[in-house]
Amino acid sequence: MTEPAIRVLIADDHPIVRDGLRGMFAGEARFEVIGEAADGEQAVALARILEPAVVLMDLRMPRMDGVTAIRRMAELGLATRVLVLTTYDTESEVLPAIEAGATGYLLKDAPSGDLMRAVEAAARGDAVLSPTVAMRLMGRLRETESPLSARELEVLRLIASGATNRDAAVRLFISEATVKTHVLHIYSKLDVNDRAAAVAVGFQRGLLE
Structure with a gap:
């Protein structure tokens, strides 16, 4: 049939x-x-x-x-x-x-x-x-896969909310120096040079909501 x-x-x-x-x-x-x-x-x-x-x-x-x-x-x-x-x-x-x-x-x-x-x-x-x-x-x-580690994403979200490095350190219970290191890694991975650009690229890539 x-x-x-x-x-x-x-x-x-x-x-x-x-x-x-x-x-x-x-x-x-x-x-x-x-x-x-x-x-x-x-x-x-x-x-x-x-x-x-x-x-x-x-x-x-x-x-x-x-x-x-x-x-x-x-x-x-x-x-x-x-x-x-x-x-x-x-x-x-x-x-x-x-x-x-x-x-x-x-x-x-x-x-x-x-x-x-x-x-x-x-x-x-x-x-x-x-x-x-x-x-x-x-x-x-x-492109949409996150290039950032879980901790770096946390730091980026805090940056987007307006937190300073010191604020982020307090919120995440880590040293301010460690936060600075995470921020530098974020800049490198997202190919940016400042906090505003990092946040902008974060939204573009869907890393931030």
Whole structure:
């Protein structure tokens, strides 16, 4: 018994792109393109009606962008998986899409075979990322990992609250000289030269809340 075809909805504001994708899937019995959307708002509406297994979602579209559409589908509780297919792989594009609930993220220059395998994986609920996107996410994870020790983080938090070295020494039950050593280590690890810069970088890296 053959498995039912994977129902695919294509969301892209460029007719040529939609035609190309439809033509690519047309020759494959394991896929069925059940609809096309020219913007995010239409994609959400069609996803509710047609219940596709996978939506191929562009990000930059009129009326409603792809990230908003992905978030809206998640809010509606749709079982549809969203596979982003775009030309943009910058961090400002990738992270919001993943955070909104996209199952995968591919670039439009991906070979057709890779795209089809990605759609199949997305239909199973597996995460799919293009190599360049995966590298960007790994780089972001490395950036957000704390370079500071637990004690250095304590000192940085006290600095952020306005504490002097003497205040920190009293609060942490250590000598003022030890606090100064921790501060110098913080400066070195965060590549800064003063307390204000250390606090600013701490917030940028998510070390401080």
